[in-house]
Amino acid sequence: MNKLAIIGTAALGVTFAAGVLIGRKCFPSDVGNTFKSHVGAKNDPLMKYLLDHSLREHPVLTKLRMCTLQEPRAFMMVACEQSQLMANLAKLIKAKKVIEIGVYTGYNLLNMALVLPEDGKVVGCDISEDYANIGRPYWKEAEVEHKIDLRIKPALETLDELLKAGEAGTFDFAFIDADKINYSEYYEKCLQLLRKGGIIALDNVLWGKRVLNPVKDPSTQSIHQLNERIFRDTRVNISMLTVGDGLTLAFKL
Numbered sequence: 001m002n003k004l005a006i007i008g009t010a011a012l013g014v015t016f017a018a019g020v021l022i023g024r025k026c027f028p029s030d031v032g033n034t035f036k037s038h039v040g041a042k043n044d045p046l047m048k049y050l051l052d053h054s055l056r057e058h059p060v061l062t063k064l065r066m067c068t069l070q071e072p073r074a075f076m077m078v079a080c081e082q083s084q085l086m087a088n089l090a091k092l093i094k095a096k097k098v099i100e101i102g103v104y105t106g107y108n109l110l111n112m113a114l115v116l117p118e119d120g121k122v123v124g125c126d127i128s129e130d131y132a133n134i135g136r137p138y139w140k141e142a143e144v145e146h147k148i149d150l151r152i153k154p155a156l157e158t159l160d161e162l163l164k165a166g167e168a169g170t171f172d173f174a175f176i177d178a179d180k181i182n183y184s185e186y187y188e189k190c191l192q193l194l195r196k197g198g199i200i201a202l203d204n205v206l207w208g209k210r211v212l213n214p215v216k217d218p219s220t221q222s223i224h225q226l227n228e229r230i231f232r233d234t235r236v237n238i239s240m241l242t243v244g245d246g247l248t249l250a251f252k253l
């Protein structure tokens with residue numbers, strides 16, 4: 001077991017005892033609330049049917065998913081069915097430049113890199129090199145590592161660097177999937193980086209149904225307030241989907 005896995009296992013033990021995970025409330029039952037194929041809907045017959053009749057996974061993606069499932073924090077991984085939807089959308093709009101906020105082991109990053117043209121690039125933002133190191137061998141094996149630009153630092157710093165470098169209005173697709181506290185800033189900055197017709201996908205917008213709870217912790221409050229703001233945001237057309245832990249798609253007008 002690597003260092004990260006040991007820390008992860010210890011942290012998870014503390015979590016389940018205290019009901020608090022890395023500063024945010026995250027009970028096992030909440031994790032189970034997410035309708036993800038590998039978490040809440042793991043043994044759901046309808047989900048099995050759905051996957052049996054729609055998942056067309058690149059063999060290296062399958063390997064990365066299986067490897068990540070061995071990790072103690074695998075519940076963080078994007079659902080494969082959600083990732084396939086986002087890859088299909090990116091392809092549909094002929095995306096060449098993608099940004100992903102919160103990479104983990106890079107399942108979705110790899111999926112995006114696979115649908116990008118040879119001269120396309122996906123900028124990945126994360127603060128953990130350890131998680132990326134788990135995924136990197138698979139990015140190499142799929143022969144798309146040259147399309148991946150991984151930046152290990154707080155995502156807001158990377159977004160500001162891109163804006164400063166004059167890349168506003170040049171990105172086609174953004175996937176927001178990191179800490180929930182900074183979600184609204186991620187959204188604003190991604191909207192600036194996006195071209196007209198570009199898509200922002202925001203993960204965890206239903207947050208294990210906690211958005212329904214009147215007593216909201218900081219992460220839930222942050223997500224709920226952003227949901228209300230995006231609903232009124234005339235700069236985008238939107239859809240909110242019940243896939244995974246809730247996915248909002250915002251189409252820049």
Ligand SMILES: C[S@@+](CC[C@H](N)C(=O)[O-])C[C@H]1O[C@@H](n2cnc3c(N)ncnc32)[C@H](O)[C@@H]1O
Binds near residue numbers: 105126
């Ligand atoms: C839910 S996981 C991402 C899952 C990933 N999109 C996938 O395809 O499986 C969230 C990630 O956000 C990262 N993260 C947390 N806070 C961050 C921050 N301030 N800036 C950048 N990344 C952050 C964590 O290290 C973690 O890897």
Ligand SMILES: *[C@@H]1O[C@H](CO)[C@@H](O)[C@H](O)[C@H]1NC(C)=O
Binds near residue numbers: 154180
């Ligand atoms: C939110 O962004 C700030 C500025 O980059 C960073 O210092 C902070 O750690 C982020 N919050 C979380 C919970 O990751």
Ligand SMILES: *[C@@H]1O[C@H](CO)[C@@H](O)[C@H](O)[C@H]1NC(C)=O
Binds near residue numbers: 237253
């Ligand atoms: C946005 O949605 C409105 C209706 O809600 C529609 O009239 C308009 O054509 C949409 N714009 C785009 C670019 O899809």
